[in-house]
Amino acid sequence: MKKLEIELADRIKGLPPYLFASIDKMKQEAINAGKDIINLGVGDPDLPTPAPIIETLQKAASNPVHHQYPSYVGMLSFRTAVANWYKKRFKVTLDPKTEVLSLIGSKEGVAHLPMALINPGDTALMTDPGYPVYEAGTLFAGGKSVFVPLTIENGFLPDLDAIPDEVADEAKLFFLNYPGNPTAAVANHAFYDKLVAFAHRHNIVICHDAAYSEIYYDNKLPVGFMEVDGAKDVGIELHSLSKTYNMTGWRIGFAVGNSNVVGALGQVKTNIDSGIFQAIQEAGITALEMDDAPLAAIRNTYQERRDVLVSGLQKLGFKVDPPKAAFYVWIPTPAGTSSSDMTSKLLQETAIVTTPGSGFGAGGEGYFRMTLCVSKERLQEAIDRMERAGIRG
């Protein structure tokens, strides 16, 4: 029989074009040609999950108590471990019953939050460049995305005063992410204070994505949004165990903060998913209660890699400063070279995979992103290949 002509929903048709498609294709061609690819494209830790976390999962997985449907909002013991971690890390008090929600990775929380806050036609603010899921989640809820530019002159923080009042008054939700992907920018206390005032003035819910708060350098801990006065009155913060504990494959994160927003996100989720495998939540408790030594070792590894890559790039003439946090290096392309020309050239001439800045929004044009998720020897090899190919900043 003839196949149905399937008409896809507008929300699928309205998705922005997948800008990494041509890079994926070129990458596959290079692999097929037997080239030795250095992948600096993916933001996915190469190091293993610390052993105590794995041991907890192994034990918990064989306990039948955990084989049934988990609690929708997360086990109270997991949510309590989150609250205790928050107290220790940020000196913020959270009620684990009403101000903490488990997530199947923070991406899941980002994608579902607009369903709790956005009606069709409503607008959400988000930064450009930024993590693409903010836009996709908003679109799926029928909302419209309004992009707030990030520029190097402002340290890749949005200029809140430059957002027109009528735009801000219309918006229901504002997604921000510091330390940032892809820019690796860090926000400070003064910025968050301003953000809280902005949220009050325009009645906007803030969603701060803090996926990289624990990947920092030179012992300078990034400020958390929840740390500033009044943050809990205006919004939530999302966290993930993915990047902090090398657990991207495990799918566990959490939302904290304003109990109305946390509760509404929980309501959406209750109707869609059924929570996280409890054995993984048990492993998550082990992670959150772990002492700092394994994390310090992970940070140290990234810091060594950062220093190799950034000093190598600087020697090649690229104008780049060492990032203070996150495992990304956000690099201006040489004058006259577009983001996608730069990433194509690197792939074709040196077999190095990078990400074009334009894949994170029009505001990322003129930049490309390299990750620190390969060994320092491979990063040095990448620099050597660029030098041999005559690729300079």
Ligand SMILES: *Cc1c(COP(=O)(O)O)cnc(C)c1O
């Ligand atoms: C990696 C990442 C996440 C999502 O991580 P999960 O694995 O879904 O917890 C969220 N936000 C940003 C900015 C990220 O880079």
